[in-house]
Amino acid sequence: MSSESAIRLVSIYPMLLGTYGDGGNLRVLTARARLRGFEVEPIELDAGEPVPADADLYLLGGGEDDAQVAAARALRRDGGLARAVAHDAVVFGVCAGYQLLGKEFPGSDGVLEPGVELLDVTTTRLPKRAVGELLAEPVSSSGVELTQPLTGYENHAGGTTLGAGAHPLARVRAGVGNGIDRLEGAVQGRIVGTYLHGPGLARNPELADLLLSWVVGSALPSLELPAVEALRAERLATVRPEE
Amino acid sequence: MSGLRLRAATGLGRFAGVMSRTLRRGDGFVIGGRVVLAACPDAFGRLCAGRRVAFVSATNGKTTTTKLLAAAMRAAGPVLTNNSGANMPAGLVAALAMPTQRVPDDAPVVLEADETYLPGLLRGTPDALVVLGNLSRDQLDRVGEVAMVARRWRSTFAELPGLAAVANADDPHVAWAAAVISEVTWVSVGNTWTADSVLCPSCGSILRRDGADWSCECGFRRPNPSWVLTDGVVVDPSGARHGLGLRLPGRANQANAVMALAAAHALGVPVETALPAMASVGSVGGRYQTVTLGGRRVRLLLGKNPAGWAEMFGMLAPPPAPVVIAINARAADGKDPSWLWDVPFEKLAGRLVVATGERRHDLAVRLTYAGVDQVTVEDPWTTMPAAVAASDQPLDAVGTYTAFREMLRKGGGARDVE
Numbered sequence: 001m002s003s004e005s006a007i008r009l010v011s012i013y014p015m016l017l018g019t020y021g022d023g024g025n026l027r028v029l030t031a032r033a034r035l036r037g038f039e040v041e042p043i044e045l046d047a048g049e050p051v052p053a054d055a056d057l058y059l060l061g062g063g064e065d066d067a068q069v070a071a072a073r074a075l076r077r078d079g080g081l082a083r084a085v086a087h088d089a090v091v092f093g094v095c096a097g098y099q100l101l102g103k104e105f106p107g108s109d110g111v112l113e114p115g116v117e118l119l120d121v122t123t124t125r126l127p128k129r130a131v132g133e134l135l136a137e138p139v140s141s142s143g144v145e146l147t148q149p150l151t152g153y154e155n156h157a158g159g160t161t162l163g164a165g166a167h168p169l170a171r172v173r174a175g176v177g178n179g180i181d182r183l184e185g186a187v188q189g190r191i192v193g194t195y196l197h198g199p200g201l202a203r204n205p206e207l208a209d210l211l212l213s214w215v216v217g218s219a220l221p222s223l224e225l226p227a228v229e230a231l232r233a234e235r236l237a238t239v240r241p242e243e
Numbered sequence: 244m245s246g247l248r249l250r251a252a253t254g255l256g257r258f259a260g261v262m263s264r265t266l267r268r269g270d271g272f273v274i275g276g277r278v279v280l281a282a283c284p285d286a287f288g289r290l291c292a293g294r295r296v297a298f299v300s301a302t303n304g305k306t307t308t309t310k311l312l313a314a315a316m317r318a319a320g321p322v323l324t325n326n327s328g329a330n331m332p333a334g335l336v337a338a339l340a341m342p343t344q345r346v347p348d349d350a351p352v353v354l355e356a357d358e359t360y361l362p363g364l365l366r367g368t369p370d371a372l373v374v375l376g377n378l379s380r381d382q383l384d385r386v387g388e389v390a391m392v393a394r395r396w397r398s399t400f401a402e403l404p405g406l407a408a409v410a411n412a413d414d415p416h417v418a419w420a421a422a423v424i425s426e427v428t429w430v431s432v433g434n435t436w437t438a439d440s441v442l443c444p445s446c447g448s449i450l451r452r453d454g455a456d457w458s459c460e461c462g463f464r465r466p467n468p469s470w471v472l473t474d475g476v477v478v479d480p481s482g483a484r485h486g487l488g489l490r491l492p493g494r495a496n497q498a499n500a501v502m503a504l505a506a507a508h509a510l511g512v513p514v515e516t517a518l519p520a521m522a523s524v525g526s527v528g529g530r531y532q533t534v535t536l537g538g539r540r541v542r543l544l545l546g547k548n549p550a551g552w553a554e555m556f557g558m559l560a561p562p563p564a565p566v567v568i569a570i571n572a573r574a575a576d577g578k579d580p581s582w583l584w585d586v587p588f589e590k591l592a593g594r595l596v597v598a599t600g601e602r603r604h605d606l607a608v609r610l611t612y613a614g615v616d617q618v619t620v621e622d623p624w625t626t627m628p629a630a631v632a633a634s635d636q637p638l639d640a641v642g643t644y645t646a647f648r649e650m651l652r653k654g655g656g657a658r659d660v661e
Binding site for chain 1: 380383384388389390391438439441442447448449578579581582583584585604605607608609610611612613617619
């Protein structure tokens with residue numbers, strides 16, 4: 001199955017970081033690349049399995065507190081993800097998977113746990129859990145040119161502060177997002193972190209294609225999936241900006 | 244004085260229930276319970292006083308297990324139960340304060356309890372029997388993560404030394420929560436969905452699994468079960484084997500029945516009495532009931548979370564039968580339908596799926612990426628796609644909780660069929 005030319009997509013520990021349906025992001029990327037004629041090799045890593053450093057794109061999803069701590073410790077020990085990032089790999093982390101890419105985050109008892117330090121963000125505990133629809137307007141930064149509103153569902157207690165190395169992904173129009181300065185998500189080079197479940201790439205095909213375009217090195221041909229457009233229209237009509 | 248207050252509160256509740264029904268604002272049941280609780284906050288414990296109380300709780304199967312246990316108990320004598328499926332405090336108070344039939348003051352009580360409300364309810368009934376099925380991801384916006392629910396259960400159980408339990412030994416979170424109860428009957432009913440118990444609930448390490456067995460390096464391991472379900476046959480603590488012979492379909496209902504059988508046994512009803520009564524139950528709150536919708540016969544199924552769906556594929560009419568799937572995301576369904584991506588809908592390839600419900604577009608996207616043929620229809624019962632309308636195959640319709648209730652109501656199905 002594996003070949004030199006195939007796009008290698010790695011889902012990192014979905015058994016730990018798959019509580020909130022984010023496993024869908026791997027299915028979406030795999031399908032969207034294949035529909036454009038690319039060969040894809042999707043890989044799901046068992047917890048503790050070595051992370052291959054030579055894949056093209058890595059996905060991390062949301063998970064429970066203990067699972068998030070276990071995943072962060074395993075990734076720090078393993079070092080494969082950091083080596084992949086040094087080779088310009090693309091990384092997409094959601095919720096717990098976003099937080100653990102940063103410098104530190106709160107574990108289940110609230111004690112701060114070190115992250116894998118690939119993203120210049122720090123997470124502390126929000127006074128009130130953020131649960132509900134999240135709507136955000138993308139912010140342009142180097143390499144990120146999104147034009148469509150980002151839509152998803154958030155369910156987390158993390159307040160995430162961006163350091164100088166990270167840019168915001170978007171500005172919150174409804175919901176909480178990072179919980180700091182009305183910002184949502186973070187971008188640093190080819191690493192993207194976000195609180196968007198839904199899954200995020202199912203609800204935001206433009207973001208999915210941006211990640212794939214980084215992998216293949218050029219823009220992708222357009223892909224119209226009526227069901228996806230209908231879902232976006234329905235969500236954007238239902239969830240109104242708060243201000 | 245306080246007895247008077249409870250009686251007055253109950254009278255008010257009945258009045259509110261009648262008013263609600265008269266004004267057609269629902270079936271009046273839960274509203275009556277809310278009124279009773281407002282007038283008498285400790286009504287639940289008072290209404291249970293002097294009775295043997297059994298709670299059934301789990302993420303999946305609690306309504307069915309309650310129904311089966313109540314049927315088993317009724318074979319031995321009168322029983323009070325909440326057979327409407329209203330499993331939060333107001334619904335339970337209503338079931339006790341306004342029973343549909345008169346029962347003696349000492350009749351046992353069998354109640355389905357929402358897993359988040361179970362700890363609070365137990366404080367009013369510290370000598371209860373708890374029947375604990377499974378814990379899996381469901382309504383994460385309201386219920387929270389599985390480990391949090393298990394922690395709340397365990398800390399409450401630890402404070403109540405009078406509790407007894409019948410618990411599923413195959414679910415690590417249930418086993419961990421129930422381990423603090425001194426008198427536990429362990430039951431093995433299998434656990435098809437293991438994605439929510441990857442880590443040891445006790446120490447956080449990765450659990451070792453070997454078939455149904457599981458253990459952790461910290462020493463926490465699966466308790467030895469005294470009731471074991473294998474292929475539709477249950478072995479009881481004496482070693483005797485019993486075929487279940489249920490009318491209810493599917494492996495999940497066999498698991499529910501064995502939980503109920505062990506609970507009935509713990510409450511003094513022998514297997515020989517309990518089994519025939521449970522076997523005769525044909526529908527639970529309308530689940531598996533066949534109704535007429537849009538002029539055709541439709542079998543209604545409840546599919547509300549990934550663990551439930553893991554048991555669903557084996558229950559559906561075989562391909563190429565089409566299937567209607569109705570997805571809502573109201574409070575009782577969980578407001579985030581992302582869980583659709585945890586269900587292996589790829590297994591529906593080769594059938595046409597009619598996607599309906601308020602969140603039909605979320606389902607349509609999931610099915611599109613799964614490569615499953617689908618058509619999105621707001622109301623399939625008035626405008627059924629021609630391919631389905633023409634088919635003479637049996638039609639199954641699976642819904643989330645509120646979508647299921649809506650189909651049941653439209654189809655004129657009974658909420659409870661004895």
